[in-house]
Amino acid sequence: MFPSHWEVLVIFLVILLLFGAKRIPEMAKGLGKGIREFRSAVKDVREEVDIAGRQDSQPNTIPSAAPPVAP
Template sequence: MNTIASILLFGMPGGWEMFIIIFVILLLFGAKKIPELARGLGRGIREFKDATKDIKKEIEDEADNINKSVKN
């Protein structure tokens, strides 16, 4: 079953479901470990964004070089 069908079939978690999920996460990892996990997640997202910016810049630079060589 694909993701969209499962979301439509089961719906998004409501208030009580989210509370239970957060409670279970607190039980599994503990209050001291969650900030460390959040920091790691933030660093990972930042690295991913930086990598996508670098790739986009490389593609734009190559496109500019191709356009300059075609014009000459």
């Protein structure tokens, strides 16, 4: 299921050859920033869903109109 150590090493060497040693830290920084933004977005969506769920579960407290009183 998971790649072996040799496969990871070969993939790393191919990336090193394609992009160069100077560009790899920039790519890693961009990847880390993207992951942080994704996690933040997921957190925001979860909070919105929780808030909406709490609002839906609260009973409607709007009083209905009182029936007219007979004289």
